[in-house]
Amino acid sequence: MDKNYDHKLHEDKIISAWEKSGAFAAPEASRAKADGKRPFTLIMPPPNASDPLHVGHAMFVTIEDILIRYHRMKGDATLWLPGTDHAGIETQFVFEKKLAKQGKSRYDFDRKTLYQMISDYVNEFSGVSVQQMKRLGASADWGRFKFTLDGDIVGFVLTTFEKLHRDGLVYRGERLVNYCVKCGTSYSELEVIHEEKNGKLYFIKYPLADGGEIVVATTRPETMPGDTAVAVNPEDGRYKHLVGKMVILPLANRLIPIIADPMVEKEFGTGAVKITPAHDMADYETGMRHNLPLIQAIDFSGRMAGAAGEFAGMKVEPARTAVIEKLDALGLVEQTKEHIHNVGTCYRCHSIIEPLPLAQFFIKTKTLAAKAIKALDSGETVVLGAGRDKILLDWLTNIRDWNISRQIVWGIRIPVWYDVTANPTMEVGFLNTASEFVRGTLIEMMERGHSLAEIEAGLQTLRPAIGAEFVVSKTKPGDNYLQETDTFDTWFSSGQWPVATLATNRPDDLSYYYPTNVIESGYDILTIWIMRMMLLSIYLTGETPFKWVYLHGLIRDEQGRKMSKSIGNVVNPLDLVEKYGADALRMALVMSTTPGSDSNVGESKVRGMRNLANKIWNAARYVMEPVNQDQKPGPMDEEFNQKLKQVIHDVTDQLENLKIGLAAETVYNEFWHWFCDKAIEDNKSCELSSDALRRGFVVFLKLLHPFTPFVTEAIWQNMIKDGLLLASTWPDA
């Protein structure tokens, strides 16, 4: 054996030996069942198919692989099911940025072509993440690999939607949605980030119809053309006498009522609020309570709409200035104050989110959430992650209906159809045969000579009226139908992941390997993903999808800063693997970490763990040729055996209880500071037999294997020369 362990000489060879052995594959359910084996199932959180791995991925690969290797050695029927996600918005966003560089946009292509282009782009990179996971040592069952847009997964997702619809849990409704005019799609509230911004609070005089005025405070005067009321608090003595009176809305010169609603805070501003139901979530709610009409002043491109009269066509920011100037000229601006307020921004592109009214598909979540709450309350599902279980519970308790429509093509198209003859005025946007993007009502377009077939072929957007009837069907229900152009929220498909991946694999996988034991992910997607999996999986199977939720923390740099491209402190996990070996990176990522807490990882820690790999290697060299060759028990043998048992017991116990960081620390310390520093020295002084030392070392190889699989396997091949360490059995205490 070489004097030093060089990971480059071993890792690739070991990966292929493992793969060739077939040990990664989970046993067939029927056989495992017959053998009386206990299943251990872990569904991999699917990384974006087109993205290379970052440290967060390396973290989940490591933690999950540790658990999988441990359970495999314990003799469980172990399934680690891998996959990748199409990541609808993320991917289309990146792709459109590429198009923009070529001076093109999504409107230069018909749906099919655009989809194909993105698909090709994703396929070009889709192998990368899988290769990288393998380099980290991921012992997943690659034969069961799934992609969220695989035909069988898509079929499964569509069936789920049909079932939800049959059960009355789907509706199409016009709601204020969080719309990003730059991304051209709506988002669920989970994808909106609230940021504090400096703005101005304008105090504007609204004249009363029968003389006098009422002053309202607003940060968004440009939405005034959409005002449909002024609201005051019912308890507010200053305004009680005005409730029910009419005001003349400046600029538009429309009459709108003064209403009383408890949502108004008396202390803020003037205690009077303009109500703009089409452009503010709270106003929308108020509008619903008071049956106020919806007037859209801003359109989906982020410009002022026709209702804004002279301001129509202007972008929001300049329109705000223009409106204030005009009002000021009319003497209607009482005062302007500097004001810090929360603004919703797009998590993707950081543009300001416009709340806009749009007909979308929603899933009713209340009844689904009740079952998830029950699973948490009863302990059927336990969340590990520094109190984040309470955040989950809070979300489930206050859950809102889930907007699952996205206005993008990269995803699963919603299987809903509209009858053309029944909806002649729905708006269509399509690429015509002359490759121009045209938009208008269906009937207009047909009158202009565009055939239904032409429209259907180039269709990008379809906007049927609010109450339009629709048919849910996987296939076209008749010649006179056009399909909804929205696709499902990516999380709608990944929310079914544990069930969908098992149901579309081997025949008995779902019945045997479900519910899964552990789901592992970063806490940043607790609500957006984990919660959705609970909702949909319980709905589909009646059982909670996982017993344990293990939430790992964010990985920060050595100084505790978030990794970001602008700081330039992003570490590529594969570079570290190249330099120090996969074992070193794995150990550095998990040692002394605890669920839910962020951890800082820098090169010095990885280097320290590379030293561990070398230490193991050299311990092997000693054990194979110890100074004391005596097989007979030495005076320290008894104590050594006792201690060894204790170590096995501790590590096993910690792994059983998902205390992975602690288990890593225990093996590290006991191996280095007890086995190497004490036991080997005892052997040198002839107090410990070589026999005991060797048995102890083999135990340590096994205990270390889940954490540092490569170096331990390399030694096993050198020393034991029988089978693979990967497939050996876990030591008994």
Added chain:
RNA sequence: GGGCCCGUGGCGCAGUUGGUAGCGCGUUUCAUUGACAUUGAAAAGGUCAUUGGUUCGAGUCCAAUCGGGCCCACCA
């Protein structure tokens, strides 16, 4: 405004059901040609944020305070 998490030697972090504090990196001194300098031995360094309480005993439980971070929320 409501909720959650964190505050342990210079730095980064553990500490499993409460029993007189550990690890990595760093620092100091010494050692080493036979497992490993990617090493070993020894050492310096912490009143476990502060205050009060429960307990025979608290880093570990409770309360309050200060500091840092996060989540949620219709003060426009």
